[in-house]
Amino acid sequence: MEEFAHLLEEYLTQSEDVPRIGDKVKGVVVHLDRDFAFVDIGTKKEARIPIEEIKTRTGDLLFNVGDSVSAVVVKRLSSEGAYLLSVKKVLEEEAWESLKEAKEKDLPLEVTILRPVKGGFEVLYRDLLKGFLPSSQLALKGEVEGKEVPVLILKLSDTSFVASHRSYLQREREFKLKRLEKRITEEGIVEGRVKGAIKGGYLIDFDDVLTGFLPASEVTRRRGLQKEISLSEGDKFLLKVLSWDPEKKKLKVSLKALEPDPWEGAPQRYRVDQVIKGQVVKVFNFGAFVEVEPGLEGLLPASEISWKRGLKPKDVLSEGDQVEVVITDFDPGERRMIFSLKKLEESPWERASRELKVGDIVEGVIKTITSFGLFMEVLEGLDGFVHISQVSWERVEDLKSLFKPGDRVSARIIELDPEKRRLVLSLKEVAPDPWEEVAKKYKPGDLLEVEVKGEAKDKGYFVKVQPGVVGFLPLRELSSGEKAKRELKEGDRIKVKIIHFEPEKRRLWVSERAYLMEEEKREIDSYRETQGSTRSSTLGRVIKEKLEYPEEKS
Numbered sequence: 001m002e003e004f005a006h007l008l009e010e011y012l013t014q015s016e017d018v019p020r021i022g023d024k025v026k027g028v029v030v031h032l033d034r035d036f037a038f039v040d041i042g043t044k045k046e047a048r049i050p051i052e053e054i055k056t057r058t059g060d061l062l063f064n065v066g067d068s069v070s071a072v073v074v075k076r077l078s079s080e081g082a083y084l085l086s087v088k089k090v091l092e093e094e095a096w097e098s099l100k101e102a103k104e105k106d107l108p109l110e111v112t113i114l115r116p117v118k119g120g121f122e123v124l125y126r127d128l129l130k131g132f133l134p135s136s137q138l139a140l141k142g143e144v145e146g147k148e149v150p151v152l153i154l155k156l157s158d159t160s161f162v163a164s165h166r167s168y169l170q171r172e173r174e175f176k177l178k179r180l181e182k183r184i185t186e187e188g189i190v191e192g193r194v195k196g197a198i199k200g201g202y203l204i205d206f207d208d209v210l211t212g213f214l215p216a217s218e219v220t221r222r223r224g225l226q227k228e229i230s231l232s233e234g235d236k237f238l239l240k241v242l243s244w245d246p247e248k249k250k251l252k253v254s255l256k257a258l259e260p261d262p263w264e265g266a267p268q269r270y271r272v273d274q275v276i277k278g279q280v281v282k283v284f285n286f287g288a289f290v291e292v293e294p295g296l297e298g299l300l301p302a303s304e305i306s307w308k309r310g311l312k313p314k315d316v317l318s319e320g321d322q323v324e325v326v327i328t329d330f331d332p333g334e335r336r337m338i339f340s341l342k343k344l345e346e347s348p349w350e351r352a353s354r355e356l357k358v359g360d361i362v363e364g365v366i367k368t369i370t371s372f373g374l375f376m377e378v379l380e381g382l383d384g385f386v387h388i389s390q391v392s393w394e395r396v397e398d399l400k401s402l403f404k405p406g407d408r409v410s411a412r413i414i415e416l417d418p419e420k421r422r423l424v425l426s427l428k429e430v431a432p433d434p435w436e437e438v439a440k441k442y443k444p445g446d447l448l449e450v451e452v453k454g455e456a457k458d459k460g461y462f463v464k465v466q467p468g469v470v471g472f473l474p475l476r477e478l479s480s481g482e483k484a485k486r487e488l489k490e491g492d493r494i495k496v497k498i499i500h501f502e503p504e505k506r507r508l509w510v511s512e513r514a515y516l517m518e519e520e521k522r523e524i525d526s527y528r529e530t531q532g533s534t535r536s537s538t539l540g541r542v543i544k545e546k547l548e549y550p551e552e553k554s
Helices: 003-016 088-105 166-188 348-355 434-441 512-531 537-547
Strands: 025-031 036-041 047-050 068-077 081-087 110-116 120-125 129-134 148-156 161-164 188-196 201-206 208-215 236-245 250-254 277-285 287-293 296-301 323-333 334-342 361-369 373-379 380-387 408-417 421-427 447-456 460-466 469-474 493-502 508-510
Touching: 003 408, 036 068, 047 068, 068 088, 081 088, 088 120, 088 148, 120 380, 148 166, 161 166, 166 188, 188 208, 277 296, 348 373, 348 380, 361 380, 373 421, 380 408, 380 512, 434 460, 434 469, 447 469, 447 508, 460 508, 469 493, 493 512, 493 537, 508 512
Parallel strands: 047 081, 129 161, 208 250, 296 334, 380 421, 469 508
Antiparallel strands: 025 036, 025 068, 036 047, 068 081, 110 120, 110 148, 120 129, 148 161, 188 201, 188 236, 201 208, 236 250, 277 287, 277 323, 287 296, 323 334, 361 373, 361 408, 373 380, 408 421, 447 460, 447 493, 460 469, 493 508
């Protein structure tokens, strides 16, 4: 009976489609134990694959229960009616085909660095095929054993291959750069990573193939946050392309350009003469920038901060201050908005129109001294002008010798026009008019002593009658006469007679010759009274000689 059963089994086996040694079969892993992987290949008994064949170099399994597997029949286990399979040969064949395809099509693949050998490193592909990676073709430093690296196949033989890590990186860099350049030119928006901060901005890395520049001014539209925002190394952002030079590979980008533009719709929210609130975000000598909404700011000029002159913006404002301003200029097309702080207060000219009038005497502080006059502050923020001719009744040559900034003086208003913002003052009109005093004191024909003040070339000399009153001595009225051209010096004192006097026109002429003639007449009259008339002719000759030769006069 046993012999019959054995013969029957052989018969049945011969009638089946039985795999033979060397055949390639496919199956499904149905069970795993410590020694074998059991595979259903369609026979009565599961075929077996030694567990070591499906283990990787690190001990992981290549297949698990339920996975499909291709293998080669290597042996029939007759005692059990099962087959012994091998996947190694199939995997090696597939690996070699993959290497050939990678070489032909220049495709990348990954290898594992096993150990250093002469001139480079031994590498393993798919834990099956060993190859060589030259040191010059590895772009890694430090400990590399066990690391997986992408490579391109440089050479391929029947038993080995030569790979290059650098060639892979170079090609990837070229691919990345082309893709990046396409995004730059077609989309204009690229993702970058902060490499670090430099003067004026940040260096931005793009796909490890290009470095661009992000100016600090392009980080945010909000001027007040430009200093507070600090980008950290490694931060990633989408950035707007501002400029791109493909030849020099120079890329300039902006972060704020992707923020909502606050100027859009601004004409519907703002208008000239509107009073709004804002925050001071930056203060300069020329003014301050005031932010009225995130990213939307205008300029508050130094001249519009206060009616009081001489104030610097930093004397009044600080960053972070909340202020109320009025819009004086608004041009959305030019992205320009100008503010005023002082226009929310009463103008000193409006105050002047209420409180001052022509003829009033006011007191103020000298602010500025020029060669042609003085500027003095009459009210806070309101300066009046004193022309040099209105400083004193006497002639003034050097104002800085008489005044200094900060001096308090009194002046009379002689012109006031708030609309034209014109205020003219006089210092001398605060003091009595010396011509009025002279008009009361002198009359034509009076004799007096005067001081020479200067020469009117070829016409005569100016003489000081008293402080604030200057008369004129014509050349022809000199004692020597016009032809002799007698010369006088500034400071000389001479005796003269008033020959022409018009106080209302501030005109007074004097004569030295008339004075001497008057003196002659007096001496003659005096002599006649004391000596009689017999000697008058002799005395007359003496006086005549003295008139003709005054330098000999004792």
